Amino acid sequence: MNATTDLANRNTTERRKAEITREFVKSFSIVLVFVGICVLFTSLNQYFFTWNNWLNLLRQSSINGILAIGVTFVILAKGIDLSVGSIMALAGMVAANLVTTGNESPILFAIVAALGTGAVLGLANGALIARINVPPFVATLGMLSMARGLTLIYSDGRPIANLSAPMKWIGSGNVLGMPVPVLIFFAVFVIGWITLSRTTFGRYIYAVGGNEKAARTSGISTRTITASTYVISGLLAGLGGLVLTARTTAALPQAGIGYELDAIAAVVIGGTSLSGGRGSLVGTLFGALIIGTINNGMDLMGVSSYYQQLLKGAIIVLAVIADQIRK
Template sequence: MDLVNSQTVIKTGGTGKLFAKYGIYIAFAILFIILSITSESFLTSTNIINILRQVSIIGIVAIGMSFVIITGGIDLSVGSIMALSAVVAASFAKADSSYSIFIPIIIGITVGLACGLINGVLVARWKVAPFIATLGMMTAARGLAMVYTDGRPVIGLSSSYNNIGSGYILGFPIPVVAFLVIVLVGIFILNFTVFGRHVFATGGNEQSAKLSGIHTSSVKIGVYAISGLLAGIGGIVLSSRIMSGSPVLGQGYELDAIAAVVIGGTSLFGGVGSLLGTLIGVLIIGVMNNGLDLLNVSSYYQQILKGAIIVIAVLLDKKNHQ
């Protein structure tokens, strides 16, 4: 009897580990199959491209959020940083402007990077809790975007700037290509560089990381800088897609980014996570939103479902750390 029970435990444990490792991929496959069966419009090439275009902006922001959360932090300011970067970039990309297209892009990215660096310094140097530091930046950046535009959207943008969000490269939408490039670069940094190993070490046990010689403050500043930079890129892509730089742009994007990261298996406790998981998390959110829209499910119910998924993912994460 003892032998049978021990074998059952081993089998159960093995199944649990298998699900913990591949559950997110299985869930995505099941969701994809169900929507393919229930909606005739879902599996068309036009709709698939539309899904990829929609999730690319959230995905860009979520990659930066992954770096932050792996260190045990959080960044609530990415939506507001998107707005600030977008309105500043758009103001240099008006149709009657003589600036090269690279000028607004560089300026917008620099604004995002600067905001991220401020977050990092507040958290790492001044020991402000990440929630408080980024909450303050969320409010300040949104306010700055309002002041910069006097509360009005920046319109009349150049065709070359608008092409960032609506154009194609080798038949693929530019936002999708940008997202995939960022994913690949992020995977390389996180998994094949010293900085990436330090990110995991800082999130796993900061005190041990310090004792082993890792400059954890620099690592934290680095991940918040990455998050701000990618939020800046996301803001530029989104503003070019809607053809205006709006100070209210990016509202709620921080929650979608956090949801994608958590659903993708990155631990809110820090030290565990993967950008491939974040990619799947982004696709799950995008496919779910698109499929429910095609099935005429109210957006109110979609919000409830998304919230429930986030809570379940956090509960599973908590259980794995007990």
């Protein structure tokens, strides 16, 4: 009996090791790309490889990273979410309104309001898609416009500034030398990674994205799973909106325009398949870091943002080509 347990335990450890190796190999190519880009910028600019710049780079990547993690859930379940940029603007606006000087509610209210706004709009997306069978592209394209409209109506087109100190701290504070946005990003990543790889819910997401009909035959409530990925995406968009507002120390009605595309780009560069069922959050993490590094490195070198756009586009296409070749 003891021998069997022993053997079983050893098998488990070996299996775990194998699993880690596999994860690593799968994401190895993207790590390599990331390291390559870092080496390139280090050789081109002496300031690039400094602690301060790394903190800066991580801070710059964190908002896109948070959004991209949410969008990964959606894409894994064979959906798409175009509305995260607009949702974050509205969520940021709602949160800011609660914590301006003169009308200073506890910071917790702002956090709950931002996350709640995101989750509710995400649920609206999910209901349209999973209940009424509106194609995800159309439903979230509609939400992109509607949430932006709501933001403009709510703010009357004006920014909300004069945020309370705790709110500003979310954007510019440090804990143990780490910027708060970066800590939030990593916390979200860890929770997301555990959810996707260790829970039944995570497995169901992969199954629904891989083959919805087979998932349904197997007894999975596919509608609920699909809808929840949009709630998660909306919730994280709300969180992203909160951090963005705190970082810019004002909620702007035009905040977050185009952010959905950067988030999708991070997911795609990270190797998650747009046809669902394949991919990982580790990929998304590095996808977001790669985008952040390119922006940061080229800023340092004084490359015009016009060229940055061009290069980012080229990298997205190259990432997908590399993925095709690997297959």
